[in-house]
Amino acid sequence: MxxxxxxxxxxxxxxxxxxxxxxxxxxxxxxxxxxxxxxxxxxxxxxxxxxxxxxxxxxxxxxxxxxxxxxxxxxxxxxxxxxxxxxxxxxxxxxxxxxxxxxxxxxxxxxxxxxxxxxxxxxxxxxxEQLDVPVPVELLPEARRPVIDAVEQAGGKPTLRAAKRKDGPVVTDNGNFVLDCAFGTVDDPSGLARTLETTPGVVEHGLFxxxxxxxxxxxxxxxxxxxx
Known part of the structure; x- marks a missing residue:
């Protein structure tokens, strides 16, 4: 572990x-x-x-x-x-x-x-050896449902990141929401990166x-x- x-x-x-x-x-x-x-x-x-x-x-x-x-x-x-x-x-x-x-x-x-x-x-x-933590995805607040659907179609399990010490989601410095997307072991980081970055509503993802x-x-x- x-x-x-x-x-x-x-x-x-x-x-x-x-x-x-x-x-x-x-x-x-x-x-x-x-x-x-x-x-x-x-x-x-x-x-x-x-x-x-x-x-x-x-x-x-x-x-x-x-x-x-x-x-x-x-x-x-x-x-x-x-x-x-x-x-x-x-x-x-x-x-x-x-x-x-x-x-x-x-x-x-x-x-x-x-x-x-x-x-x-x-x-x-x-x-x-291989990336396996959830991948953060910053998204436009209005795009939550379509981006969640796209992540699930790509095999991920998205969770809207909740703020601490206040009700509601985390809001980034850019005014957006963050989904933490569990894909398990990421066998193809480049391919997953391309999928996420071409999803409408996604501002940026955490794969570098x-x-x-x-x-x-x-x-x-x-x-x-x-x-x-």
């Missing part, structure tokens, strides 16, 4: 390792989640020490943390991304990912795809295929760097 969460030290090491990669003048995509947060804090320390970078956040959460860390911010309207640093819910062989546990996968994919170099930070509990350049896997005593 897979573990469901790595230690803070493993996450810290992975995030801090990737945060050493940006150089002066780089535009850095800053991801969302607990491991990416360590990268943002380390980038802030490097900025405080004189590193000249600008960040493009992938969510309200990462924007707030980057500002707190003192990282100057820009947008995709004004700059292209040199390197993106982001976490993942699962990492399979060859760097195929499931993302979207924080409901930020639409903006994450936008930034990560734009980047010349995409680096994933993870702890060992996120590594799997063919985007990752490098994975930094933190542990209690070090970091393993894997090229993809």
């Amino acid at each position: 897979k573990q469901t969460g790595g230690s803070d030290e493993a996450k810290r090491r992975a995030g801090a390792s990737a945060a050493q990669l940006p150089e002066d003048g780089d535009v850095v995509g800053v991801g969302t989640g607990s491991t990416a947060a360590y990268a943002i804090r380390t980038l802030g320390e490097r900025v405080d020490a004189g590193l000249d970078i600008r960040g493009i956040p992938t969510s309200y959460q990462s924007r707030a943390l980057a500002r707190e860390a003192g990282i100057p911010l820009t947008t995709l309207d004004d700059d292209s991304v040199d390197i993106a640093i982001d976490g993942a819910d699962q990492v399979a062989e060859a760097g195929t990912l499931v993302k979207g546990g924080g409901a930020a996968h639409a903006r994450e994919k936008l930034v990560d795809t734009d980047a010349d170099r995409f680096v994933v930070v993870a702890d060992p509990t996120k590594l799997v 295929v063919g985007l990752v350049d490098e994975v930094h896997v933190g542990s209690e005593d070090g970091v393993e760097r894997r090229e993809c």
Whole structure:
């Protein structure tokens, strides 16, 4: 059985390792989640020490943390991304990912795809041979019934993600809903990705295929760097 969460030290090491990669003048995509947060804090320390970078956040959460860390911010309207640093819910062989546990996968994919170099930070509990966690699908609120029907026809079991501490569904930073779609073991991530992205009403899905350049896997005593 897979573990469901790595230690803070493993996450810290992975995030801090990737945060050493940006150089002066780089535009850095800053991801969302607990491991990416360590990268943002380390980038802030490097900025405080004189590193000249600008960040493009992938969510309200990462924007707030980057500002707190003192990282100057820009947008995709004004700059292209040199390197993106982001976490993942699962990492399979060859760097195929499931993302979207924080409901930020639409903006994450936008930034990560734009980047010349995409680096994933993870702890060992996120590594799997094949992806098998539910795939988050962001959708227009008006498209809930048609998208649910399409997911079921593709063999998935969709569940509307409920908000915590309030009634109703999770609403993304883009004002949309999220379905968590269980497909079991995903034997063909590319094929499933094509099916989801061509479904009317789907804004974005959490399968990241063919985007990752490098994975930094933190542990209690070090970091393993894997090229993809």
